[in-house]
Amino acid sequence: MFQFREEFECYLAKYLDKLPTVPLLKEAMEYSVLDGGKRIRPLLTFAGGQLSGANNQTLLPIAAAIEMIHCYSLVHDDLPAMDDDDFRRGKPSNHKAYDEATAILVGDALLTEAFALLAHNHNFTAETKVELLKILSTASGALGMIKGQFLDMHAEQKPVTLEELEEIHNNKTGALIKASIMMGYIAGPNQSQESLQSLSTFAQKVGLMFQIQDDILDATSSSEILGKSAGKDAEQEKATYVNLLGIETAQEYMQKLNTEALALLTPFQTHADPLKALTLYVIERQN
Amino acid sequence: MFQFREEFECYLAKYLDKLPTVPLLKEAMEYSVLDGGKRIRPLLTFAGGQLSGANNQTLLPIAAAIEMIHCYSLVHDDLPAMDDDDFRRGKPSNHKAYDEATAILVGDALLTEAFALLAHNHNFTAETKVELLKILSTASGALGMIKGQFLDMHAEQKPVTLEELEEIHNNKTGALIKASIMMGYIAGPNQSQESLQSLSTFAQKVGLMFQIQDDILDATSSSEILGKSAGKDAEQEKATYVNLLGIETAQEYMQKLNTEALALLTPFQTHADPLKALTLYVIERQN
Numbered sequence: 394m395f396q397f398r399e400e401f402e403c404y405l406a407k408y409l410d411k412l413p414t415v416p417l418l419k420e421a422m423e424y425s426v427l428d429g430g431k432r433i434r435p436l437l438t439f440a441g442g443q444l445s446g447a448n449n450q451t452l453l454p455i456a457a458a459i460e461m462i463h464c465y466s467l468v469h470d471d472l473p474a475m476d477d478d479d480f481r482r483g484k485p486s487n488h489k490a491y492d493e494a495t496a497i498l499v500g501d502a503l504l505t506e507a508f509a510l511l512a513h514n515h516n517f518t519a520e521t522k523v524e525l526l527k528i529l530s531t532a533s534g535a536l537g538m539i540k541g542q543f544l545d546m547h548a549e550q551k552p553v554t555l556e557e558l559e560e561i562h563n564n565k566t567g568a569l570i571k572a573s574i575m576m577g578y579i580a581g582p583n584q585s586q587e588s589l590q591s592l593s594t595f596a597q598k599v600g601l602m603f604q605i606q607d608d609i610l611d612a613t614s615s616s617e618i619l620g621k622s623a624g625k626d627a628e629q630e631k632a633t634y635v636n637l638l639g640i641e642t643a644q645e646y647m648q649k650l651n652t653e654a655l656a657l658l659t660p661f662q663t664h665a666d667p668l669k670a671l672t673l674y675v676i677e678r679q680n
Numbered sequence: 681m682f683q684f685r686e687e688f689e690c691y692l693a694k695y696l697d698k699l700p701t702v703p704l705l706k707e708a709m710e711y712s713v714l715d716g717g718k719r720i721r722p723l724l725t726f727a728g729g730q731l732s733g734a735n736n737q738t739l740l741p742i743a744a745a746i747e748m749i750h751c752y753s754l755v756h757d758d759l760p761a762m763d764d765d766d767f768r769r770g771k772p773s774n775h776k777a778y779d780e781a782t783a784i785l786v787g788d789a790l791l792t793e794a795f796a797l798l799a800h801n802h803n804f805t806a807e808t809k810v811e812l813l814k815i816l817s818t819a820s821g822a823l824g825m826i827k828g829q830f831l832d833m834h835a836e837q838k839p840v841t842l843e844e845l846e847e848i849h850n851n852k853t854g855a856l857i858k859a860s861i862m863m864g865y866i867a868g869p870n871q872s873q874e875s876l877q878s879l880s881t882f883a884q885k886v887g888l889m890f891q892i893q894d895d896i897l898d899a900t901s902s903s904e905i906l907g908k909s910a911g912k913d914a915e916q917e918k919a920t921y922v923n924l925l926g927i928e929t930a931q932e933y934m935q936k937l938n939t940e941a942l943a944l945l946t947p948f949q950t951h952a953d954p955l956k957a958l959t960l961y962v963i964e965r966q967n
């Protein structure tokens with residue numbers, strides 16, 4: 394997994410470096426992509442690929458496309474009109490380092506180039522490319538991540554139920570996390586319909602666990618450790634698991650999801666070891 | 681062509697209506713898509729398709745994807761941090777009718793759904809889908825439209841040469857106009873490499889002509905006729921053909937491009953009639 398992470402950083406840096414575009418635009422794109430994020434989604438793609446025997450070289454472009462989508466969403470999310478965050482991954486957010494217009498265009502460019510990267514890649518058959526593009530566009534669009542962002546935006550300052558909160562997060566964070574695992578899985582040769590189904594359920598649970606831990610960290614950690622503004626959820630009266638359940642019950646809920654999730658991995662035997670390790674990381678991470 | 685335009689409006693409205701997303705997000709997307717734009721790009725796709733004998737039903741999803749990309753670019757372009765335009769297609773721009781956060785998400789959603797629409801469509805083989813997605817993502821991303829936007833943004837208030845201006849517009853407007861024609865063409869069965877090449881040169885000239893007429897209208901027409909703020913180019917000291925060449929020389933240059941463009945259509949005989957009619961419309965339009 395460490396080796397994949399290194400190969401991934403190298404692949405992504407090279408891909409952006411070779412983009413024949415305006416140097417300043419490229420620099421601003423690189424600023425928000427090559428900046429030491431945790432790379433959880435790319436690693437989930439790697440781990441998903443291990444379940445179906447995917448080749449690591451094949452997983453790199455998939456992981457890069459997903460991370461570019463994730464980074465675009467952070468850049469747009471941080472804009473003053475959205476979450477208004479000046480601080481991301483331990484440094485000024487894109488619109489603070491450059492300006493708002495640049496941040497809007499950087500987000501648009503990363504989003505578009507994620508699809509371009511997959512469409513132009515030579516590792517896949519046309520059929521696999523189309524499947525990958527279907528999953529990625531559905532997960533990140535108006536039926537997935539953007540839907541979640543929109544619901545989240547409108548959930549501020551009004552009470553939501555646990556069910557509504559889960560709908561927000563299944564879309565806002567969960568959809569792309571699920572896509573990361575599924576896209577890795579369908580890139581390998583040893584697929585089955587049954588495994589695809591249970592992996593999909595597993596992935597949904599991981600997405601929720603990820604968000605619960607995010608909420609817990611926002612409430613309990615510091616801006617220095619998180620590399621982004623802590624305590625913003627309470628300040629903005631955001632709907633979070635912590636605000637809705639309290640920290641202790643949120644932690645119990647996460648443990649319950651974890652047990653259910655791990656059980657779904659049993660049929661994959663040792664092929665699921667990287668995915669198990671990542672699941673543990675998701676709930677134990679400190680930033 | 682009129683029939684295609686009607687079918688197109690119907691297809692696009694139905695597609696958006698069926699999107700299973702949050703009603704208010706969908707409404708805001710529809711606000712900026714189903715609003716009586718000129719639909720030049722969809723019509724160019726239709727006209728491009730006539731050259732290779734493409735089926736109209738096959739051209740509809742292509743035209744819809746391109747128009748969604750065009751509309752997203754207008755929504756983001758109008759934002760206060762970008763061109764700061766309160767008025768578009770004769771009504772308040774998206775961020776005025778809703779708010780900035782909504783307009784950012786509407787743009788992101790339209791961009792993503794354009795790729796989703798093509799990836800999920802059943803009219804094409806996987807190979808054709810990939811070709812369409814390659815052209816669309818390249819034309820609209822950091823190597824095309826966004827590059828043009830970025831260059832344009834940085835060209836304000838400093839002198840540019842005619843060559844630099846053409847680079848801006850070949851990317852900002854030209855890339856997607858060219859893609860509209862080319863994507864229509866590759867959807868039909870009667871393609872040849874030679875025709876593809878001359879059509880590409882033709883499309884580039886049409887893109888420039890479109891922009892020159894845009895600049896002329898901005899300088900000579902009224903906000904009422906244009907349905908957007910007129911006279912903004914001079915006000916913002918923007919680099920335009922009119923500012924650089926004067927109206928008369930700009931018109932002469934457009935006529936020269938027109939003659940060269942029409943000559944490239946000769947081999948297509950009467951199949952090029954819709955494309956000729958549209959080219960005439962591009963340079964004679966009053967809004």
